[in-house]
Amino acid sequence: MTDDIASRDQSRKASRRGSGRPTIADVAKLAGVAAITVSRALRDPSLVSAELRAEIDTAVSQLGYAPDPNARALASSRADVIGVLVPSLTNIVFADTLRGIYDGLGDGPLQIQMGNTHYSPREEERLIRMFLSQRPSAMIVSGIDQTETTRKLLESADCPIVQIMEYGDGPVDMLVGFSHFDGGKVATNHLIEAGYRRIGFIGARMDPRSQRRLAGYRSALEAAQLFDPKLVTTTLTPSRVSLGGQLLSDALAKVADLDAVFCNNDDLAMGVLFECQRAGIAVPHRMAICGFNDLDMMHVAYPSLTSIRTPRYEIGRQAVLMVLDRLAGRPIASPIVDLRFELKIRESTMR
């Protein structure tokens, strides 16, 4: 059989194409079976008798054979790739979600191909077109605010689609997330109940999810007849810790008797805390702070910071598990999953 391999190598060198690595035909020859049988043994061993399976396994490891995913994708019209679109890589939120996605995946054959939309619907559309052209096994996209065209593309995509991060009606296919509106509302209601009256909103980036948190905040304040447009301080600048202090100063300049802030995210909350420390503003007595996401540092900070804990990791994990279920033909309990959030009350809002 050494001869077989040697002669193969010979013919490889003579021929003008080819990658030089063993193909399924080489394995088949060595195992004394047809190529298609090797293909079956590799993809679903139950289709092949135990004896042949053993022969094939031996041949595979002897040659160090690894199937070519591109050839496989071309022949089966399906790439072992899940396309994942996130709006940002700076944002730790998406890092956590990505981690959940990878963990949910385990070490099967599926690969992740990620695209960064930079919060741009146009870029999202371009990337989806690009991803779909390779007929991925599934797509995971962030948010529910796709353009009309993008939605149509996804609807006609003939693979599982999961929209993540938000909770809402009418998903393209499946959806895993939570309600940002409710998150904003719950956080704000907590501040109201804790006795604060001049509650500001501090927000950066102001993407659709931030807008919904703001809407929740506003709805809570209006219900309590405490809303005042001057209380809202936002910017389109991407969020950074250092922006928190700046926005707090802006807010205080507009509303001198501000006694609490609900921050769009934890980075801003942390920046607000540091600014308060620096300016000698007592937290929570003169100023309460509530964040959003509940990063690890929130419960460690001094004083510890109240926040809305969001299921970022779990969203990624669930999304992938739903995809895997669908690909395996298993039934999905529900195509729409609300993973909820949790208000974590800490020192920063306890007057």
Next chain:
Amino acid sequence: MTDDIASRDQSRKASRRGSGRPTIADVAKLAGVAAITVSRALRDPSLVSAELRAEIDTAVSQLGYAPDPNARALASSRADVIGVLVPSLTNIVFADTLRGIYDGLGDGPLQIQMGNTHYSPREEERLIRMFLSQRPSAMIVSGIDQTETTRKLLESADCPIVQIMEYGDGPVDMLVGFSHFDGGKVATNHLIEAGYRRIGFIGARMDPRSQRRLAGYRSALEAAQLFDPKLVTTTLTPSRVSLGGQLLSDALAKVADLDAVFCNNDDLAMGVLFECQRAGIAVPHRMAICGFNDLDMMHVAYPSLTSIRTPRYEIGRQAVLMVLDRLAGRPIASPIVDLRFELKIRESTMR
């Protein structure tokens, strides 16, 4: 020509295979040229006359044609994919590097396929095998501590390879990073020069790069005859902000007169700061703190925290630019790039 399309659809439906989307043959027929000419016009327009190019462009947009990357990869033995291996997704360091990679890529045809090695050399090897089987256009891997087998795999891979994050000799192919040993040394020397004498090291995870920072720390202290094994407090647990405080307590239990800590990374440094605030330990007077990486929050903290600024984003960007240069056949200035770090001195180390 509508007939052409219609009849194509017909035959599609009748046939048993196929994706249902337009192929290069459809475009060729519509434009009245051979398929290979369309292929050329798409890959290198200069090979095709202006008239045909116009015909082809029209046909492409009329049909909404997008090339199938899988077929392309199979035919050309080269996938438009760059494999990227990172050890962790939790770590913000790699999020920044990833951002650099994506930004360096621009919006060409190249896609990123990422793998998470979880700091395991075995997993790294498995993933590299998997990635190489699709003959990627390039590979970017983290660190320089690959197993012997992994190195051999990469060496025989027939595509550009970039090792990132560290600076060192004898890369597999190309390398972009900085010296972690020097980083640890510079930070520690700064503390010594600032007058601190009982300088602790606090580290989590203790992957190879952390080990090198520790070695740099030790080398600086030994040169000043200040080293004491009790000063070193490490754990294999992954780093978290909340771990910083814990490790500081451990360190203080061993060394009561500890007057400074060099933290393996900024998360720990932040945790140490909060713990000091909570315990009433004055920073920097009774305790100096120096971090590593210089995340945005370091200069905002109160007191602001000294750190080593690392070129995380730039490492990713440079790595991709080098790959692109190589793929385009352009010369590379140097296959080994030291992107340096910078000591940022702030309030936390100024007694």
Next chain:
DNA sequence: TTCCGTAATGATAGCGCTATCATATCGCCA
């Protein structure tokens, strides 16, 4: 005028795999 290099286009033959249909074998029940 002849020849040859260059530019533009095409024909052909795969790349390495799998979908589909065909064939063979083996109980097992009527």
Next chain:
DNA sequence: TGGCGATATGATAGCGCTATCATTACGGAA
């Protein structure tokens, strides 16, 4: 005992693209 469904294997024909070689047209040097 014949027939029929289940099980195991194989032969064939692509998937959609590009590498390679072939052909044609054209212009300038000899």
